[in-house]
Amino acid sequence: MTTEYRVRLDREVCDGVFACLVRDDRFVEAADGLAAIEADGDGGIGDDASSAQVVAFDDDRLAAAEQAARACPLDAIDVLTEGDDE
Numbered sequence: 001m002t003t004e005y006r007v008r009l010d011r012e013v014c015d016g017v018f019a020c021l022v023r024d025d026r027f028v029e030a031a032d033g034l035a036a037i038e039a040d041g042d043g044g045i046g047d048d049a050s051s052a053q054v055v056a057f058d059d060d061r062l063a064a065a066e067q068a069a070r071a072c073p074l075d076a077i078d079v080l081t082e083g084d085d086e
Contacts, residue, residue, distance in 0.1 A: 020068035
């Protein structure tokens with residue numbers, strides 16, 4: 001079953017702990033040493049990777065995104081589903 005959701009990563013809060021990377025492989029280490037969200041399958045990083053990123057997904061990987069958000073010690077990641085305020 002697929003679910004529409006958005007993942008928001010506040011890169012200004014991120015300090016490169018990378019707990020998210022081991023829980024969801026869409027999180028990657030960007031060139032600046034902070035986490036970023038890979039928006040597509042070919043390594044592209046979604047939106048502007050310099051500050052906050054919001055990337056929309058429609059797939060069956062909501063649980064992985066939620067695990068990555070819970071693992072972030074700085075609460076830099078939010079997973080938003082329909083009805084959530086951004």
